[in-house]
Amino acid sequence: MRAHLMQLDMRWQDKAWNRQSARRMVEASSPAAGDLVVLPEMFDTGFSWDSAVTADDSGETLGFLRSLADQWGVCVVAGRTVRGPDGHCRNVATAVGPGDSAPGESAGPILAQYAKRHLFPLGEESRHLRAGDQAVTFRWPCDQQGMIFSLAICYDLRFPEVFRAGLAAGAEAFIVPSCWLAGRHAHWRPLLIARAIENQAYVLGVNRAGSDPNARYLGGTLGVCPRGEVLGELGEFEGILSVDVDPSEVRRWRGVFPAWKDVPGG
Template identity: 30%
Template sequence: MTKVRVACIQTDICLCHKEKNVKNAIYMVRQAISEGAEVIVLPEVFSTGFCYDHISGSSESPEGPTLKILSDLTKESNCVIISSIIEKEQSMEEEKYFNLGFCLDTGVVTGTYRKTHLFMREKQYFTPGSMIVPISLQSKDLVIGLQICYELRFPEVARKLSLMGADILVTVAEFPKPRKELWQTLVRARAIENQIPHIACNRTGSDPDSSFFGSSMIVDASGEVKKEAGEEESILIYDIDTAQTSDVRETITVLKDLRTDIY
């Protein structure tokens, strides 16, 4: 597969109001599907925001209702949806919570990723994940490299995903004001240094602690910004040509020239 139509959906998120957020996301996902989108990305913890005060009630397992609703939609529409939710893992001894990235592919959870680098207040509530592995789609000849928000600051994450065969880098985020220029720079840098298309999906709106600038982006393998949102809710649609990645990597052989013997 060389060309795939992707959609980056920038939503506002009403803190702790899962039903409202999921309903809004589904409405916008259906709009993207009507425009032919095959791979659709939503912001980080799109269904609840960082609902720390009611984390037990807002969290769920990958088999819970939120992923079931979205999974049914991917089956009905033959598409892929990528985002993250607050995951609860229950054992006899304790409850653990994770920022769980997920990839739903035509009715199936094809892969999950527990955020490995936790940012500030997240450390009080979440357990970090312990594995960085790309996700292979079952309906398309594509491999997704999924990272979550703060991990944009760690070039090692994107580099590992790229070296492990990711075709498209995806970042789901709640990147707040005033760090818009930082976001734009990091999003492009991760694409440029790995010569990989990058879908970076941020939220907009505000919660009691932060406000968000949006600026979701789709960047090609050369680092050129192909689509960028403003601060409003939006849907970015773009046809990514994965064949361009090979051309870019053959022109400037960054990955071949890595000196793994000295770093």
């Protein structure tokens, strides 16, 4: 399958504009049925903690993701803010499939929803949002031939344990929607490559471009194969990176060099 990674330049807290921009980019990528489309962290608002604005309480952003998945027959992974039953908001990555892609589901099933486990303390994210506490995996395509994906978000990338938990759950690829700040951009690329090498898995890091009232972002969206080799990379500005991901390549490499078996508890 092809993974289409959308490096958006989001407009601050403007959901309608950002959704339209995302749709335009997906259309430009012309995904085939069965492909994967990934949007950045909090793609519909930018990295804002104003939950009165950012929370997808109306479900409009979720509905938008479902419409993309249905229109193209793809899995869409995107970051948004979700208010839980406890009334607290979480920074989540949601994976949505097209209608009838999962047993018993008729339209736009949520294949997985992951809440960011490590909230960014320097940006005071932890003061405004609640952290998640578990790894999440899903299979795409949903049949037994599909690849097992796990989700992480931005600051989670600094914590190998998040990815080990995904590996223990069977992950063959990791998707990392992000709003990675320019001030520590030098860390972004090597961390993505390290997570791929450590877990012998694909890693798809999707950063945003542009700036918001608080920060600047340098893009650098990256696809890494299970051997740690870079499949493709974007520069600073808005753009689309499309790379091939193949579960048989993960299984082949893990068979040739089975370092994953030596992971404690593995």
